[in-house]
Amino acid sequence: MGFDPDLLTSPATRIRGYFHLPLPRGDNERQFTLDVKLDIPGRGVTGIFGSSGSGKTTLLRCIAGLQFCKNGSLSVKGEVWQGMEKTLPVHQRPLGFVFQQPSLFPHLTAERNLLFARKRAWKSVSPTEYEQIIALMGIEHLLGQRPAALSGGEQQRVAIARALLIKPSLLLMDEPLASLDQMRKREILPYLEKLHRTLDIPILYVSHAVEEIARLADHLLLMEDGKIVREGLASAVLSRTDFPVPLGDDLGVVVDARIAERSSEWRLARVQFHGGDLWLRDSGEAIGEPIRVRILARDISLSLDAHTRTSILNRLPVRVQEITADSDPAMVLMRLEPKMQNASTTTETCLIARITRRSLQQLKITKGSELWAQIKSVAIVR
Numbered sequence: 001m002g003f004d005p006d007l008l009t010s011p012a013t014r015i016r017g018y019f020h021l022p023l024p025r026g027d028n029e030r031q032f033t034l035d036v037k038l039d040i041p042g043r044g045v046t047g048i049f050g051s052s053g054s055g056k057t058t059l060l061r062c063i064a065g066l067q068f069c070k071n072g073s074l075s076v077k078g079e080v081w082q083g084m085e086k087t088l089p090v091h092q093r094p095l096g097f098v099f100q101q102p103s104l105f106p107h108l109t110a111e112r113n114l115l116f117a118r119k120r121a122w123k124s125v126s127p128t129e130y131e132q133i134i135a136l137m138g139i140e141h142l143l144g145q146r147p148a149a150l151s152g153g154e155q156q157r158v159a160i161a162r163a164l165l166i167k168p169s170l171l172l173m174d175e176p177l178a179s180l181d182q183m184r185k186r187e188i189l190p191y192l193e194k195l196h197r198t199l200d201i202p203i204l205y206v207s208h209a210v211e212e213i214a215r216l217a218d219h220l221l222l223m224e225d226g227k228i229v230r231e232g233l234a235s236a237v238l239s240r241t242d243f244p245v246p247l248g249d250d251l252g253v254v255v256d257a258r259i260a261e262r263s264s265e266w267r268l269a270r271v272q273f274h275g276g277d278l279w280l281r282d283s284g285e286a287i288g289e290p291i292r293v294r295i296l297a298r299d300i301s302l303s304l305d306a307h308t309r310t311s312i313l314n315r316l317p318v319r320v321q322e323i324t325a326d327s328d329p330a331m332v333l334m335r336l337e338p339k340m341q342n343a344s345t346t347t348e349t350c351l352i353a354r355i356t357r358r359s360l361q362q363l364k365i366t367k368g369s370e371l372w373a374q375i376k377s378v379a380i381v382r
């Protein structure tokens with residue numbers, strides 16, 4: 001892959017770039033080279049996912065200018081940050097950075113940490129915007145505290161507010177939840193979702209937690225060994241059976257859907273997606289509201305007939321599109337195409353099931369077989 005000057009003639013809606021960066025290693029180690037051509041939407045959340053050492057942080061560092069890449073180029077929504085004629089140093093790039101550790105000034109209160117950022121903002125921050133960001137991160141009651149008096153999750157919310165207060169054109173988040181325990185992660189994820197829905201700042205979000213990516217990302221880059229090996233709509237990339245990073249029990253599909261009906265009697269909601277309807281626990285979303293649900297491969301079982309005398313609520317008629325080997329030799333993965341398709345939704349969706357090779361043989365399932373998918377559990381992720 002060579003330098004592509006076209007990437008600099010970037011439309012105002014895209015983030016485009018190219019980085020070729022060999023990194024020196026010890027004598028006995030294989031050299032790591034970041035070799036990436038980037039062309040992603042300039043809005044929404046782009047997840048960057050990949051195994052440890054695949055180059056996610058190095059890519060963010062090149063975008064931020066923290067890592068100089070001689071053979072590189074970058075334009076962000078039409079503005080050249082690195083090109084043939086000029087390269088902006090880090091402090092001239094209008095970006096916010098949120099790291100794994102919140103890195104607040106320990107001797108300043110949360111409020112003074114925020115004011116420090118506000119003074120250095122790229123564009124002036126009005127009092128209303130200041131209030132809005134504080135409300136968005138739910139930190140009003142924490143403003144008078146020093147970082148040591150805050151929990152890890154609270155510190156991270158202050159750090160995110162601080163990154164937002166500099167009014168960045170691009171927000172880079174490198175494993176922002178990695179240092180938090182499961183409970184704190186669950187606490188902070190809704191704030192990140194709100195951020196995503198409310199502000200029009202493109203976010204590059206590095207994580208190796210599929211749950212976070214499934215919840216937050218609109219677009220997804222999958223990295224392996226310094227390269228982007230898959231790219232596209234997050235729901236489409238996550239729905240492939242040949243996902244290059246073994247996902248184990250996390251393998252599944254992400255489905256964009258809409259609330260179609262709410263039953264107060266059963267406390268359930270019916271959601272409509274491209275492949276039909278699903279019932280799930282009503283969690284208060286209004287009718288018509290878009291939601292995202294995740295269906296894990298391990299939560300789908302298959303049958304040849306429509307068993308109606310079962311406690312399982314969701315049953316969809318499907319056709320087997322593809323059967324592939326699983327990393328576990330006793331299992332196979334199946335890509336299933338729903339037979340009934342909703343004309344009201346546009347995003348095509350398939351399901352992924354993982355069943356034993358024994359069941360595959362006993363039920364004589366082959367490509368093209370028509371079956372019933374019984375879905376044991378559906379989780380709303382957004």
Ligand SMILES: Nc1ncnc2c1ncn2[C@@H]1O[C@H](COP(=O)(O)OP(=O)(O)OP(=O)(O)O)[C@@H](O)[C@H]1O
Nearest residue numbers: 023024025032051052053054055056057058059208
């Ligand atoms: N300054 C450097 N000099 C030499 N090698 C480096 C340097 N920075 C990173 N590397 C190497 O580059 C590779 C990619 O590292 P990077 O931190 O970008 O991966 P990552 O995908 O973010 O990993 P993780 O998920 O573990 O944080 C690693 O093998 C790392 O050892």
